[in-house]
Amino acid sequence: MKFNKLKSIFLSSALAISIFFTGCSNGDQNTITNQTQIKDSTSSNSQVSVESNSSYQDSSSSKEVPKGSVKATVERVVDGDTMKLKLDKTKEVVTLRLLLVDTPESVKKGVDPQPYSIEASNFAKNTLKAGDTVYIEYDEGDKTDKYDRHLGYLWYYSKDNSNWQMFNETLISEGYARVGYIYSQKRHLDEFYKAQDYAKSNKLNIWSVDGYVTDRGYDVDAYNSNKNTSSNSSSSSSNIVYANGGSSSSNKYHSTKDAHNMKGAVKMTEKEAKSKGYVPCGICY
Numbered sequence: 001m002k003f004n005k006l007k008s009i010f011l012s013s014a015l016a017i018s019i020f021f022t023g024c025s026n027g028d029q030n031t032i033t034n035q036t037q038i039k040d041s042t043s044s045n046s047q048v049s050v051e052s053n054s055s056y057q058d059s060s061s062s063k064e065v066p067k068g069s070v071k072a073t074v075e076r077v078v079d080g081d082t083m084k085l086k087l088d089k090t091k092e093v094v095t096l097r098l099l100l101v102d103t104p105e106s107v108k109k110g111v112d113p114q115p116y117s118i119e120a121s122n123f124a125k126n127t128l129k130a131g132d133t134v135y136i137e138y139d140e141g142d143k144t145d146k147y148d149r150h151l152g153y154l155w156y157y158s159k160d161n162s163n164w165q166m167f168n169e170t171l172i173s174e175g176y177a178r179v180g181y182i183y184s185q186k187r188h189l190d191e192f193y194k195a196q197d198y199a200k201s202n203k204l205n206i207w208s209v210d211g212y213v214t215d216r217g218y219d220v221d222a223y224n225s226n227k228n229t230s231s232n233s234s235s236s237s238s239n240i241v242y243a244n245g246g247s248s249s250s251n252k253y254h255s256t257k258d259a260h261n262m263k264g265a266v267k268m269t270e271k272e273a274k275s276k277g278y279v280p281c282g283i284c285y
Contacts, residue, residue, distance in 0.1 A: 069135035080120030097149040102180030120176035139185030175204025239270040255284040
């Protein structure tokens with residue numbers, strides 16, 4: 001009787017220990033599974049973030065010339081958003097004004113070229129060579145304006161990407177033009193705004209100077225003002241000057257260490273001199 005009781009207690013204890021370890025094993029397995037799911041989720045979110053950052057560039061690298069586009073040959077580039085083309089079928093030479101883009105003015109009579117206008121023009125000339133085959137995509141509505149210029153989107157073959165690209169969009173994405181329109185055709189407007197956001201966020205060319213690009217065009221005064229401020233700040237930060245040291249009570253700084261027979265000159269940057277209360281010598285500057 002006593003033996004049977006001990007046997008019963010032993011079996012119950014063994015069963016309890018077995019259940020305990022089984023539970024621990026399942027718990028550990030659940031913990032590993034949850035950690036794996038979290039890790040996979042984190043990796044997935046990280047991948048989504050990378051894809052999101054490069055989404056514009058990815059989308060701009062897979063283009064095809066639209067059906068119905070008119071084949072032509074480049075004669076010459078006039079400026080960033082205007083070029084002469086020879087139509088393949090009629091051999092007529094036409095002027096093409098790119099739709100939905102506005103580059104700084106470079107060839108307006110009696111007006112100095114606007115900042116980045118020459119760069120935009122040179123970019124177009126380097127991209128579109130005389131004799132290159134291109135295609136004009138026309139939008140709905142009028143194909144020409146009051147100056148008899150053709151209005152459209154210009155497709156060219158990019159050797160860098162080994163595929164066809166739309167030059168209007170390329171200009172905007174490289175920061176050589178802003179989105180602008182005075183005509184009713186707006187087929188690719190959304191795409192161009194994405195290209196503009198990319199150039200703007202990366203401060204490319206026209207977007208590198210705050211206030212230069214406006215809703216109506218380009219503010220040359222704002223460009224000059226910001227450029228001068230930046231230049232003066234940079235110059236003040238790096239220019240070396242010499243201030244009176246020792247027992248001198250002069251608060252002047254000078255362009256050379258021996259200016260006006262100065263003794264014990266202290267070398268510093270112009271910015272440091274100004275921060276210490278020194279002012280420029282009226283003779284040296």
